[in-house]
Amino acid sequence: MRKINLVLLGAPGSGKGTQAKILSEYYGIENISLGDILRQEASHNTALGKSVKKYMNEGVLVPDEIIKEVIASKIDKTGFILDGFPRNINQATILQKILEESGSSLDKVIYLEVNQDTAVRRLSGRRVCKNCGALYHVVTMAPKQTNICDRCASELVVREDDKETTVRKRWEVFMNETHSLIDYYRKQDKLLDIDGNQDKDEVFERIKETFNTHKYNNKVV
Numbered sequence: 001m002r003k004i005n006l007v008l009l010g011a012p013g014s015g016k017g018t019q020a021k022i023l024s025e026y027y028g029i030e031n032i033s034l035g036d037i038l039r040q041e042a043s044h045n046t047a048l049g050k051s052v053k054k055y056m057n058e059g060v061l062v063p064d065e066i067i068k069e070v071i072a073s074k075i076d077k078t079g080f081i082l083d084g085f086p087r088n089i090n091q092a093t094i095l096q097k098i099l100e101e102s103g104s105s106l107d108k109v110i111y112l113e114v115n116q117d118t119a120v121r122r123l124s125g126r127r128v129c130k131n132c133g134a135l136y137h138v139v140t141m142a143p144k145q146t147n148i149c150d151r152c153a154s155e156l157v158v159r160e161d162d163k164e165t166t167v168r169k170r171w172e173v174f175m176n177e178t179h180s181l182i183d184y185y186r187k188q189d190k191l192l193d194i195d196g197n198q199d200k201d202e203v204f205e206r207i208k209e210t211f212n213t214h215k216y217n218n219k220v221v
């Protein structure tokens, strides 16, 4: 049976990265995080990394032509969760074409709805492992030892784009460029609305419940 193809949609700080990791482990499907891929390229100073760093640090979207190349090389089989792609209607069309060419399609889009205050609180306390990318929050998901990753004992750092002014910019970009995807996918009957303001386990439970209601479990496993 074909595995499910999902997109996680939501504002900065809505918990996309957190839920993508949980879902990927639970359902055994691949997690493709555009933000993580681009940050890794930037940290290794590759040609791609150099070309995207400026956009990311400013909190604006990387141009679609660059993103198109990256994503096309990552989607090579069914059974995935896309975190951070698509971010506008043009990227949604790109995704549809890539999937059609491989005889596949997008099954559902999980929209994590979160209010701005919650998102800002989360981003201002976020810490990320420099080595393995594990996510923490100084209050709600604190590591056992301050600034040390529980998994690999590497240093935890603050993301460059989590500065207050950049967070504000990223929120604005979400509202102006990405928000329209909510209606776009709702009209296609693909959107699953999830309250992202709850704690991470609650949010995961809601997603699972929604899958059960829609009887998607068969497709996931």
Ligand code: AP5
Residues within 6 Å of the ligand: 010, 011, 012, 013, 014, 015, 016, 017, 018, 019, 034, 035, 036, 038, 055, 056, 057, 059, 060, 061, 062, 063, 067, 083, 084, 085, 086, 087, 091, 122, 123, 125, 126, 127, 135, 136, 137, 138, 140, 141, 161, 170, 196, 197, 198, 199, 200, 201, 203
């Ligand atoms: P990206 O890395 O995708 O950033 P984002 O979309 O702004 O989302 P975030 O990673 O900030 O938040 P999240 O929703 O994943 O929340 P998280 O789970 O980490 O993209 C970065 C940049 O790359 C973009 O600005 C752009 O420049 C570029 N880019 C990426 N994709 C692109 C594309 N398709 N096109 C063009 N450019 C692109 O959680 C945040 C914090 O909250 C963590 O500390 C976490 O521990 C905590 N937390 C999470 N869930 C909960 C919860 N339920 N309760 C309490 N705390 C929680």
